[in-house]
Amino acid sequence: MSRRTPRLLAATLAVAALALGACAEKADDAPGAGSSSQSAAAFPATVGNITLDERPEKIVSLSPSVTEMLFAIGAGPQVTAVDDNSDYPAGVPKSDLSGFQPNAEAIAGRNPDLVVISDDRNKIVDQLGKLKIPVLVTPSATTLDDTYQQITDLGTLTGHPTEAADLTRRMRDDIATLVKDLPQRSEKLTLYHELGTELYSATSKTFIGSLYAMAGLENIADPADADNKNGGYPQLSQEIIVKADPDFIFLADTKCCQQSADTVKARAGWSGLTAVKNNQVVALDDSVASRWGPRVVDLLRAIVDAVAKVPA
Numbered sequence: 001m002s003r004r005t006p007r008l009l010a011a012t013l014a015v016a017a018l019a020l021g022a023c024a025e026k027a028d029d030a031p032g033a034g035s036s037s038q039s040a041a042a043f044p045a046t047v048g049n050i051t052l053d054e055r056p057e058k059i060v061s062l063s064p065s066v067t068e069m070l071f072a073i074g075a076g077p078q079v080t081a082v083d084d085n086s087d088y089p090a091g092v093p094k095s096d097l098s099g100f101q102p103n104a105e106a107i108a109g110r111n112p113d114l115v116v117i118s119d120d121r122n123k124i125v126d127q128l129g130k131l132k133i134p135v136l137v138t139p140s141a142t143t144l145d146d147t148y149q150q151i152t153d154l155g156t157l158t159g160h161p162t163e164a165a166d167l168t169r170r171m172r173d174d175i176a177t178l179v180k181d182l183p184q185r186s187e188k189l190t191l192y193h194e195l196g197t198e199l200y201s202a203t204s205k206t207f208i209g210s211l212y213a214m215a216g217l218e219n220i221a222d223p224a225d226a227d228n229k230n231g232g233y234p235q236l237s238q239e240i241i242v243k244a245d246p247d248f249i250f251l252a253d254t255k256c257c258q259q260s261a262d263t264v265k266a267r268a269g270w271s272g273l274t275a276v277k278n279n280q281v282v283a284l285d286d287s288v289a290s291r292w293g294p295r296v297v298d299l300l301r302a303i304v305d306a307v308a309k310v311p312a
Contacts, residue, residue: 042055042156042159042161043055043159045156045157045159046156047136047153047156047157048136048153050134050135050136050157052113052114052134052157054113055078055158055159056078056112056113056114056157056158057078057113058078058080058110058111058112058113058114059075059078059079059080059112059113059114059115059116059158060079060080060081060082060097060107060110060112060114060115060116061079061081061082061083061086061115061116062082062083062097062098062099062102062107062115062116062117062118063083063086063099063116063117063118063138064082064083064085064086064087064088064099064287064291064293065118065138065141065291065292065293066116066117066118066138066150066154066293067079067082067083067086067088067092067293068086068088068089068291068293068294068295069150069151069154069293069294070116070154070158071089071092072151072167072293072294073151073154073155073158073160073163073164073167074160074163075154075155075158075159075160076089076092078158079092079093080093080110080112081093081095081097081110081112082094082095082097083095083097083098083099084096084097084098085099087287088287088295095110097110099117099118099119099121100121101121101122102117102121102122102124103122104122104124104127104128104131107124107128107133108128108131108133112133113133113134114134114135114136114157114158115128115133115134115135115136116135116136116137116138116154117135117136117137117138118137118138118139118140119137119139119140120137125137136153136154136157138150138153138154140207140292141207141292142205142206142207142210143207143210144171144175144210144296146207146292147171147292147293147296148168148171148172150292151164151167151168151294152164152165152168155167167294171294171296171297174297175214175296175297175300178297178300178301178304179214179215179300179304181308182215182216182304182307182308183308183311183312184312185216185312188216188217188218189216189217189218189247189248189307189310190217190218190219190220190244190245190246190247190248191212191217191218191219191220191246191247191248191249191250192219192220192221192236192241192244192246192248192249192250192275193208193209193212193219193221193250193252194249194250194251194252194253194259195233195252195253195290196253196256196257197253197257197259198235199235199236199237199238199241200233200234200235200236201219201220201221201224201233201234201235201236202219202221202232202233203219203221203222203224203225203228203232203233203234204219204222205222205225205228205232206232206233207292208252208289208290208299209221209232211296211299211300211303212250212303214300215300215303215304215307216307217248217303217307220236220240220241220244220246221234221236224236224240238267238268238269238270241270241273242269242270242273245273245274246273246274246275247274247275247278247280247310248275248280248281248282248306248307249264249273249275249276249280249281249282250282250284250289250303250306251264251281251282251283251284252284252286252289252290253286254283254284254285254286255285255286255287256286259283260281260283261276261279261281261283264276264281265281278310280306280310282302282303282306284299284302
């Protein structure tokens with residue numbers, strides 16, 4: 001994920017988005033093609049204004065979240081190229097293609113029969129449409145239902161509707177199991193989610209913020225973007241964070257910015273925060289914390305596990 005500027009950071013993480021360790025592994029191990037008769041029966045397949053007469057065999061994914069979804073539903077063998085930020089699962093056909101600055105000529109050079117992207121940057125849909133290359137746009141999810149729908153749509157277009165349905169069912173079941181046993185508290189615990197050292201955060205109106213809400217946490221960033229002018233990703237000041245004194249600090253900048261419980265403690269004025277004193281600074285995987293794919297279950301599990309350690 002690029003963090004070259006604060007604005008790009010917020011935008012990138014808004015396109016942010018997420019675990020299903022066991023479930024994803026099971027899906028990754030599933031046969032990619034299925035029977036030819038089943039595939040043939042699934043086509044023509046339509047999603048929105050896209051209709052594919054045959055199962056696509058040369059898919060280009062320009063979204064890390066979509067890449068994870070495709071491999072999780074068993075469509076991995078049909079993916080011939082992914083963008084330069086897709087890095088999961090291991091062994092994806094990474095290329096120099098960019099989802100942030102998509103180039104129609106470079107994409108067309110891959111001879112794809114389906115392109116999936118999360119943002120119609122550079123009017124890439126129109127450009128590829130003129131070349132008769134179908135493009136599915138899967139916008140940044142704002143709810144879990146968005147994720148489930150995108151997985152379903154990908155299953156339809158790739159010839160893996162059953163695998164997609166199985167995946168969403170397992171995700172729903174895993175998430176329900178994770179949240180049902182959380183202790184009931186008379187007062188909500190508070191959290192600060194850090195996107196980067198510039199102190200950008202994510203409110204409850206965002207995808208990641210909704211997961212914290214599911215875990216029963218109160219987000220200290222919410223008042224800073226009550227009117228949603230920052231799209232749910234406000235930049236907080238150190239003074240705001242210190243005054244709010246959150247019970248938890250979740251770091252989504254451990255890889256990009258090498259942040260940790262120790263670096264947080266070393267910040268001026270932060271050593272006295274409740275989260276620091278109680279060892280409740282939680283290091284997240286940057287990629288998992290900024291994607292809305294199947295690994296959202298892993299992310300929620302990390303949040304729930306942290307919360308469950310605090311006595312009710």
